[in-house]
Amino acid sequence: MRLLDEKGKIFGLVNVIDATVILVVLLIIAGAVYKLLLPKTYTPPTEVQFVVRVPALPPESARMVKVGDRMVAGANYVPVTVKHVTVEPAFSTETDAAGRKVAARDPYFKDLVVTLEGSIPITTAQIKLGNQEIRAGRDYFLKSLTYEFKGTIIKVTLIPSQDKPAP
Incomplete structure (x- = not known):
């Protein structure tokens, strides 16, 4: 056949x-x-703590950010909260009498250094909290119900969960 x-x-x-x-x-x-x-497969959530520097804000705006503020993406809250806020005089560059650039502190504007924290299972080579990628050097929009500022992520710390996987 x-x-x-x-x-x-x-x-x-x-x-x-x-x-x-x-x-x-x-x-x-x-x-x-x-x-x-x-x-x-069960991937336990990882606590992600990251620090964002928001440069040169007016003092009134800098005072709006408070510990405990919840972040927003679109029209929804995301699992990211403010854990610590530091307000310091803003850096600026000035030209001295010799024509050199020198670092100076601005007497009016303020820099915000905000520590945020969120929890998410990390299953890929990318950390995303609230539709924003969390990686040092990237821009981050610090957005809550009452404010929105653009900053830069300067530090990321991962704290693995101590939970055991579900059977």
Whole structure:
């Protein structure tokens, strides 16, 4: 018995195109069953603590940020809260009498250094809290119900959970 006869049927039973369609459908079903029946892995949440520097704010704006403020993304609260706030005179650069650039403190504007904390299971090579990527050097929008400031993340600390995985 030949594999393919003169009518294009495999072993004289099934057309080649029909066999291909049946094989593709069976592979799709097998993939779906595998995905659905695959045991779920549990990734314990990791506490993410990060520090954001917001430069050169008017003093009235700098006073708005308080410990305990919850951050907002879009129209929803996200699991990020303010843990510590430091207000300091803003850095600026001035030109001295010799024409050199020197660092100086601005007498009016303030820099905010805000420590924020959130908890999330980290399953990829990216930390995202409230739709913002958390990585030192990236911009971060410090946004609550009553304010929104743009700063830069200057430090990220990961504190792994002590929870044991669920059975």
